[in-house]
Amino acid sequence: MVTAPPPAAGDTIVAVATAAGRGGVGILRLSGAMAFAVAHALTGAPLPAPRQAALRTFHDADGAALDQGLLLCFRAPASFTGEDVVELQGHGSAAALDALLRAACVHGARVARPGEFSERAFVNGKLDLAQAEAIIDLVDAGSARAAKAAFQSLEGRFSTRITALAEALVAARVFIEGALDFSDQDVDWLADADLHARLAALDEDLQHLSADAQRGRALQQGLTVVLSGAPNVGKSTLLNQLAGVDAAIVTDVPGTTRDLLREHLTLDGLPVTLIDTAGLRDTEDAIEAEGIRRAWAAIEQADLVWFLVDDRQGMSADDAALLTRLGPDRPCWRLANKVDLSGGVVGWRPGGDPPTLGLAAKAGQGVADLVAALHRHAGLNASDEPLFTARTRHIDALRRAAAHLRLARTQLADQAFAELAAEELRLAHDALGEITGRFSQEDLLGRIFAGFCIGK
Ligand SMILES: Nc1nc2c(ncn2[C@@H]2O[C@H](COP(=O)(O)OP(=O)(O)OP(=O)(O)O)[C@@H](O)[C@H]2O)c(=O)[nH]1
Ligand SMILES: [Mg+2]
Incomplete structure (x- = not known):
């Protein structure tokens, strides 16, 4: 048994760590120099x-018995926060936990x-920053696969790769500065083929890491897919089919959907935000016109557009014009719907540009091909082992690191610019450091941790 130490100065925090509402168990968590003293005051026992x-x-703030449960202490630095930590594991009563929380505050937390x-x-x-972010990814994971990937990040799989790259960048910079x-000596170290090969290999590693991070982001944040096309082609029908419920109104009247309708789905473990939109056409109707304006706004934010056509008519001139308006950079698939009426085949059609899938949304035919293709699009094949999870800010930092590295390689071709090359390598290294939190500003940290839940 340890006796409680006298109250020490310092900021001791307390929170209910379990989800709000009723539950079998409810946990109150304390961290800080006074955590043990507060726990002692709450329990009145060693x-x-x-x-x-x-x-x-x-006990509550007046010392009245409130609940009974397990008490666990972790002494600094061997705890989650590195400070003294205490967990009180009582019953999952919101009222009792709230009273206990208030009592902890009365005792100094x-x-x-x-x-x-x-x-x-x-x-x-x-933990480093990427690992800390993985905690919230794990809490938020929408599928077992996303949870496993977040756990890989938490275990440091992403951070280890970042650190290895960062160290290699430092080594290359030190070599250049040394050279x-x-x-003034005879040997031209900067022309060393080995140095150039090392930087080329680093560039390649960075590309692989970026590709993996993008897959990790898709798994964690998911994809936004917009259903688009002329009126009456079956957009809302496909949304309902994938959602498994009648979320959107379906009628045979063209122009049924006006507002955007968002459904958050998990399709075989992949989080997808599917947005149904108003059919695109020229209209005098002010409400429909506003719906169409919103549809275009949604398309501009989409990771992928599913452009539906009625397979009986194929691509009309209007469809072709709409596809042109989508632009070449927006990933888009053409979904030739209602093959049950057209007699067309279900499945991918060879040589389509954009890629074209025949389907019958109403009966769900071809929908499995669509979901499988979506997984491939996100780089997530069913047989792949779980990756780490990643976020947009990580991908942005990797992109900046790659840009600096590429500049360094170009500058190194001319010895006169070698100093600039060394500086670019330093900037590449700093960009990687933002991911693990070695070079993060206070405000960024504030924003990241504010996205967490209380008690975590
Ligand atoms: N036979 C058949 N009918 C379909 C299929 N998909 C949709 N439909 C029918 O086509 C009509 C229009 O379907 P919706 O899903 O409302 O079409 P929409 O593209 O959302 O139309 P708007 O909201 O007006 O833009 C409805 O009568 C559907 O039942 C299909 O695969 N086969
Ligand atoms: Mg509709």
């Missing part, structure tokens, strides 16, 4: 040895901000 559970009665436990773990070097120091 604390158990660190990492050993003990049954205790929990303060209510934690969202993500503050993880932020402290980061500040105390228990510049000895540039």
Whole structure:
């Protein structure tokens, strides 16, 4: 048994770590210099040895018995936050947990901000930033696959690759700076083929990591797919088919859908936000025109557009004009719908540009091909082992690192620019450092941790 230490100065935080509402178990978590003292005050009994559970009665601010449960203590630095941490595991009563929280505050703790436990773990070097973000990805995971990928990130799989690349960049920079120091000697170190090969290999590694990170982001954040096309081609029918419910109104009247309708789906483990839109056509109707304006706005934000046509008519001149308006950079598939009426085949049609799939949305024919293709589009093949999860800010940092590395390689071709090349390598290294949090500004940290839940 450890006796509670006298209250120490310092900021001790407390939060209910379990989800709001009723539950079998509810956990109150404390972290900070006074965590043990507050736990002692809440239980009125000696604390158990660190990492050993003990049954205790929990008291409210007036000292009245409130609940009973397990008490667990973790002594700094061997804890999640690196500080003294206590967990009180009582019953999952929102009222009892709230009273316990208030009692903890009376005894000297303060209510934690969202993500503050993880932020402290980061500040105390228990996790890097990418690992801390993986915690929230794990909490938010919409599928077992996304959860496994987030766990890989939490275990440091992404961070290890970032760190290895960052170290290689430093080594290359040190080599170049060293070569510049000895540039009066006969040997031209900067022309060393090995250096150029090393930088080329680093560039390639960075590309692979970027591709993996993009897959990780798709798994975690999912894809936004917009259903588009002329009126009455079956957009809402396809949305309902994929959602498995009658979310959108379907009629045979062209112009049925006006507003955007968003459905958040998990299609074989892939999170997808599917947006149904108003059929695109010229119209005098002010409401429909506003719907069409919104449809185009949604298309501009889409990761992928599914452009539906009625297979009986094939591509009309209007369809062709709409596809042109989509632009060449927006990934788009043509879905030739109602093959049950046209007599067309279900499945991918060879040589289509854009890629073309025959389907009958109403009966669900071809929908499995569509979902499988979506997985391929996101780079997620069913047989792949789980990757790590990644976020847009990581991909952005990787892109900047790659741009600096490429500039460094170009500049290195001319010895006069070698110093600039070294500087570009430093910038590439710093961009990678933003991912793990080695070079992050306060405001970025604030924004990242604010996205966490309270008690995490
Ligand atoms: N036979 C057949 N009918 C279909 C199929 N898909 C949709 N339809 C019918 O086509 C009509 C229009 O379907 P919707 O899903 O409302 O079409 P939409 O593209 O959303 O139309 P708007 O909202 O007006 O732009 C309805 O009567 C559907 O039942 C299909 O695969 N086969
Ligand atoms: Mg519709």
